[in-house]
Amino acid sequence: MAGFAKTGGDMSGVNLQGLVKAYGAVQVVHGIDLDVQEKEFVVLVGPSGCGKSTTLRMIAGLEEISDGDLTIDGRHVNRVAPKDRDVAMVFQNYALYPHLNVAENIAFGLRIRKTPKDDIAQQVQEVGGILGLTDYLERRPADLSGGQRQRVAMGRAIVRRPKVFLFDEPLSNLDAKLRTQMRAEIKRLHKRLGVTSIYVTHDQVEAMTLADRIVVMHDGRIEQIGTPMELFLNPANTFVAGFLGAPPMNMITAQIVAGDQGPVAEFGGQRIVLQPLPSLQNAVGKTVTVGIRPEFAKAVDDSQPDRVSIEVDLIETLGSEALVHATLQGAPFVIRTDTVGQMEALGRIGGFTVDAHLVKVFDGETGLALPGQVLNQ
Template structure:
């Protein structure tokens, strides 16, 4: 277990800067998720911690020790990749113990560590199998087992669940969280999936075009986004945005309101009116998509048992102004 510190980390490729000064202190045993869309710099940031990319400026410290120039093998980290990176000709046990074998760890200790990890990951019945004989979830467990036997100071996860189907992703999310808690290891996890970020993270880093737009606990980020980007990215369905000029506000500014904070009403009784484009009944909740009379689409989330307008029907929208978020023309949160 270890602390991890990123101090004003920057990365440039030639004259193009792709990481613009990220700062975070990660506590011993903390689970940090780096989340953002494709191309935002999240994997580049992880690869710099791993030592697979050089740091252009700033410092990376593991347990207080600067590791900028250290080789990946000397950083005492273990990485779990999206594609598992298993050796197809080796058994599960051989794959899990290979790093220890290369490090000339005694055979008895390798067997003990592999056995311990296999019990933790429920892989004992599969130790003699080859990767091709395993399911996707089992292969991911083997990849995690290979990391566990290293007993690293820091775990790094690079979109490890991207190749799994939806049901298995939910199961593996739970297993990763339980595993990290059981081991008490510090973890840095990269994903583009905001549901993974919300459910796994102690704190999350929301990346936007190479910048950390916001760092905080998942529910705090959801409830109090600091930028329009964060408000729109974290939450599903995403936040609705309306120009504040529609309500007498400044040009270029936006009001954001989450779908669950909108209420359907009669067309002439709401703050704005529109027509229903489509209705998505999801069981416990229903999503209603509307097109407003003066332009723009919005989504309303309501209880699944509540009545809904027919497609094409006119409807009004109302909301509590206390739930509305306001952002300036640059997307920064405005406080009242």
């Protein structure tokens, strides 16, 4: 282990400045700025086609950079060949050599680099141990499970002792249970090795659980960068609000009116009291999008006077909690609620209440969160 603790050097950060990718006249990544700190685990997340893989491949050197600057470990590497960038990439399709056993697969890169035999043997043992592959070193890939194969692919990356790990959807070929298990393993591995990592996924749960910081991408641009909880509690816009969190944040189109105590969101004859913030007070008369997380709405029955009325369509009980699927203003509205001691009450849900400070208000046109609404963790 001592050898691996040193992996990464002193300042193995990755810096992207105005990074652009164009295929001919078509630009797909529009100038991305990102500063990944040494030892940080950063996850790029966003819908299919938003430019995650392209960005990662530019960092790896597998795609030419059309414009902007890329620095790894303080060195400008735009024109440095992939093998000289000191990065190792793990892909979704982990293409192992079928005729080589696990030890030989892990050792492959070292052998090419003419690493001495004894060193190779020692490193394969060490990495095999870290990844729980010690008992499988003699096996061929065909005789391994999907998760074990993925671990071999990671082993190949680890023995290279790169400054930076790059992952492109490494778990998406695995079934749900294995994915959850491998996700935890990757997190543990990162804690143990402390290597700067950039991880691409379209799965927001993977992003939330793995990341020190999440980068939400959309259409070749960065929408927001922050810790998982920062993005969950304080999304900068409706895109981030809708993308992170499952089920997603409920959105209601409303007008801001002046209430007795301060600003109120009004829609279809119903009202939600808002925080008395200047940005909301100044928005009286405007159309906004009101965002309420399924976790923050409190389900109530018809006797609650200050409730927002909803029409419940369906209740999904998932054990200790339930998802109440309802309709509000013709759009779906979901509440996540506890079931313990509540089963009978679930049948009488007629609406919800919500604390003013848990309601997010976004500009109805731009989708940007109105300023000053900060939720602390």
